[in-house]
Amino acid sequence: MTREPPISLEDAQARLLALAAPLPLERVDIDSALGRYLAEPLRARRTQPFAALSAMDGYAVGEGDLAGPWQIVGESAAGHPFAGRFARGQAIRISTGAVVPEDAAAVILQEDVGRAGDRLTLTGEPPFPAHKHIRPRGMDFSEGAEVLAAGVRIGPAQLALAISAGHAYIPVRRRPRVMVMDSGDELAADPEACGAHQIPASNGAMLAAMARSVSCDVQRIGPVPDTMDDLAAAFAQAEQADVIVTSGGASVGDHDLVRPALETWGARIGFWRVAIKPGKPILVATRETAGRRQIILGLPGNPVSSHVTAYLFMLPLLRALLGSGNPLPASMPMRLDAPLPANGGRRAFVRALWQDDGVTAQPQQDSSALASLAASNVLLDRAAHAPAAAAGEVIRGYWLENGGTA
């Protein structure tokens, strides 16, 4: 096996994302679009507000007619505009969201007036500026304007905006088909029937859950025993997958067969080994069949290594296939509540818990230790050879929740 030195994280992420062309475009109804990415810019099909609307319940009055008294000559309610005209000394009862009549220049809050029959007098302050409680036509957006850019993630707010802009269907990318494979002779499929020399296969469920969090169709296979034949049979079931994610067997041991099995299947190795801890032995390969590219991520078997490499590579890859304009997780500054020791020669992603405005690294950082991963919500990013850091220092970290992106 060639032993080129591990490449940098940035280099590896760039090389992986360069392999990922967004999947074919499809139009889906808005309810199915949540968590996906807009494939084309979305333009408003209507203007919002469609007319000047009142932001408050009160009375509409004319230009320069803020002192009163007034006579109430009609009403504009939401969905039922006032059709007539009105003059100086006259007012229109108006509700929140109702159209402000053409002749009106101000809405006076109902709390600021006294009403007796159709007679209205000012008892409080008139609005300042006069148009304060009027939302002008097109304040939110105008017909034809781009309301969402291509590559934006459709969250609840974007979904509401698309509907409000007049869209029942929006263009997104097809959901990636992902095959997640556990591999290793030591793995038990059933955690309640785990032999003395076995460990429960936990990576597959974890990786599948992570992939599902970014809107993918996920299938699982395994645990696959450590033989070339078993791996070949497993890969043969992944013909339809856009992405194949294996865990385990990525390192240099005698039973680490993922790489040779992939090559036998017709995959081409892109790169192997990245200078990060945990997760160094990650492998990226591609397989081209009938004009279609499959991307294979061979993640290291240690559960935390699997999780961290899925966070840094699998999720960004899936987001890129879904058409995200910003697939990589973003780090943010975090204040240390407890000191950190100097880092070794590999860039490290340190499990930590952020609470009460500060972050504390977990004492246990072994790449097999799931309890400290499950107790963490942050990965601190420690450069190779970073010196010790004191409590109070600010360093960068990644949110584990939401895959590190908005």
Ligand SMILES: Nc1nc2c(c(=O)[nH]1)N[C@H]1C(S)=C(S)[C@@H](COP(=O)(O)OP(=O)(O)OC[C@H]3O[C@@H](n4cnc5c(N)ncnc54)[C@H](O)[C@@H]3O)O[C@H]1N2
């Ligand atoms: N001589 C060397 N040995 C190792 C090196 C090295 O550079 N030289 N790298 C180490 C590093 S770093 C890592 S990370 C591991 C990764 O090894 P593999 O990807 O080959 O993983 P395995 O050996 O198959 O398994 C490692 C560990 O993880 C457990 N595992 C595997 N799959 C699962 C699963 N689906 N669910 C739960 N746990 C799983 C497995 O039982 C092992 O305990 O290699 C080091 N060795």
Ligand code: MOO
């Ligand atoms: O790079 Mo490995 O993932 O340290 O355990």
